[in-house]
Amino acid sequence: MAGMMRQVVLAAYARGNPRPSDFRIEQVPIPEAGEREILLKTLWLALDPLIRFSIDEKLLSGATHMQLGEVMFGPTVSEVVASNHPDYAVGDFVEGRTGWREYAIVAPDRSDYRGPPRKLDPGLAPVSTALGALGGPGQTAHEGIVTVGRVKPGETVVISAAAGAVGSIAGQIAKVLGARAVGIAGGPDKCRALRDLGFDAAVDYKAADFADQFKAALPDGADVYLDNVGGDVTLAVLPLLNRGARMPMCGYIAYYGVGMEGPGPDHLPGFYRHIMAKGLEIKGFAGIFAGQKGLDDIAGWMKQGKIRFPEAVVEGLEAAPEAFASVFSGNAHVGKLLVRVADKA
Structure with a gap:
C-alpha cells in the first residue's frame, strides 16, 4: 500500500508526569506486508497509564523500556487491510500492541509474549471494548x-x-x-x-x-x-x-x-x-x-445488561500525546480513555 502515515515517537524521557512535548509526530512510508505478515490499519488506540513505566530514562519497573526515537507502544484495535498469513483475512478486526501509529506490520508467527493478534467479533460488542471492558482493564x-x-x-x-x-x-x-x-x-x-x-x-x-x-x-x-x-x-x-x-x-x-x-x-x-x-x-x-475466564464472564454480564462500559474518546492520532499527559494531571475522563485513529477501511 503506497503512501505516507503518521506515528508518534518518544522525543524525551519523562521527568515526573509526562508532558505532550515528550512526544513527536513523524511521517513515514506505509510499510508493506511480507511473507506470513499482515498489514494493520489502526482504528483505536488505548492510552494505558502503565505505559508511563516504559518512558523513564532508567528502567525502574515493568517489562518494556523505550529508547528515544522509538514508536510509542500500546494496545490497539486494528483492521487487517492486507494479509499474507492464512489465519487472517482482509477485513478481520484484531487487538494487539502495535503502538501509536496509523499502520503496522505484524508477523503473527513471531509475536511478543502476549501471542499473536487476537481476533475480535464485532457482533459481540463494539470492537473498542477489546481495549477496555473486554480487554486488559476488564481482565x-x-x-x-x-x-x-x-x-x-x-x-x-x-x-x-x-x-x-x-x-x-x-x-x-x-x-x-x-x-x-x-x-x-x-x-x-x-x-x-x-x-x-x-x-x-x-x-x-x-x-x-x-x-x-x-x-x-x-x-x-x-x-x-x-x-x-x-x-x-x-x-x-x-x-x-x-x-x-x-x-x-x-x-x-x-x-x-x-x-x-x-x-x-x-x-x-x-x-x-x-x-x-x-x-x-x-x-x-x-x-x-488472567486468561479468558474473566472476559467470558464480563461478556455474559454485558449481554444481561449488568455491566456497562463507559468510554472517553479523543479524536485523531495527533491528540494522543496531550491526552496521555492528561491521565496524570487530573483529567475529567470516565471509563476507558481511547483515541479514535481512523474509521474502518
Missing part, C-alpha cells in the same frame, strides 16, 4: 474482585481511581456479586457517573470534607480495597479496613512519576502497623495475564 477488574479480592455477597468493596477503565468495571462486578461498592474519584462529575453506573456511594477525594464523606460512606468499614492509586488516598482507606480485609493492588499512579524513593515523611511505620493490627492480606497482581 484486571475481574482478577482483582473475583480471584484476588474473593468478594462475597454482603461485603463492602472500596475502589480507588473508580472512574477509570479498571475501577468502573470492578465496581460493577462487585455489585453483580452482591457486594456494596464504594468508589473514590476526583470531582463531583466523576462521582455522579459512578452512582449512575450503580455504585452505592462515590466519594470525591478532592473535596475539602473528603475524610468526613468517606467515613460516612463506610459505616461498617470495608472488607476489600482494590487499590489503583496509593498515596494519600490509600492512607485514608487503611484505618477504615476491617480485620482480615483483602487489598488487591493493581496500580499506584500516585507514584508513577517517582523513583524508588519518594519524598518524606516516611509512612511505612503506620502502614506496617495497619497490616499487623488488622491482619491485612495485600497482593499485587497483573490482570492482563
